[in-house]
Amino acid sequence: MENEFLSKVEDNAAVRAWSEKLQSERGDSLAEGHISELQDFTRVNVVQNELQELRDICASWDEGIKQLFYQSYGDISYLLDVRVDQHLFRALVQFWNSAYKCFTFGEVDLVPTIEEYTTLLRCPKIQVRKTYARVFSSQIFVKKLMSISGMSEPWVTARIQQKGDSKCIPWENLRDLILTHPDERKRVDIFTLSIYGLIIFSKALRHVDEVVIDLFERLEKESHWYQQYWQKRSDL
Structure with a gap:
């Protein structure tokens, strides 16, 4: 930003005015006659996935499977018990600034950091300076799902569904695999x-997005790498 914005914190209105003025001058993204809208309130539907089936599955595992899970993926299962x-949530979401993709409390802007996500997902090798974006094809999605699930291409293809602008697989199909898969x-x-x-990245209710x-x-490849590393350490 220009020097006048570097020495102090500005509210959203000031930042928006500065941004629009600069974009108009440089022809960045605002066309002539464009009207930018920053909503006063954000409305949200707080319906969420029912997680009891996941809790029941986790509770039914014996100690061996639980140890395999924790060694591979850490303690993310605690998310199942977060209420x-x-x-x-409805009160908090009123502070969500949809224009800047962050929470704004008075003069303070807050947004989850890459470091927080890498800690949660136990994946410290993510390149934090690169934006994660990927264009999918149906075939890539099918192959990745086949690799993760160990199921055949006809099985996977028959269960893929279109939800909005992306493809998904229903939770019911994943649940059945968790309960019956021989591996x-x-x-x-x-x-x-x-x-x-x-x-963590919920998009369509009771579906897992591509x-x-x-x-x-x-991440799954990372967890296997860690397993192999610690196995070699223990063998020394």
């Missing part, structure tokens, strides 16, 4: 994928 206060490792992987898709599957496929 969302809907009244608090214990796959059951753990699919369970963790469900946590990512239904809690972007989550792409991200998980990368």
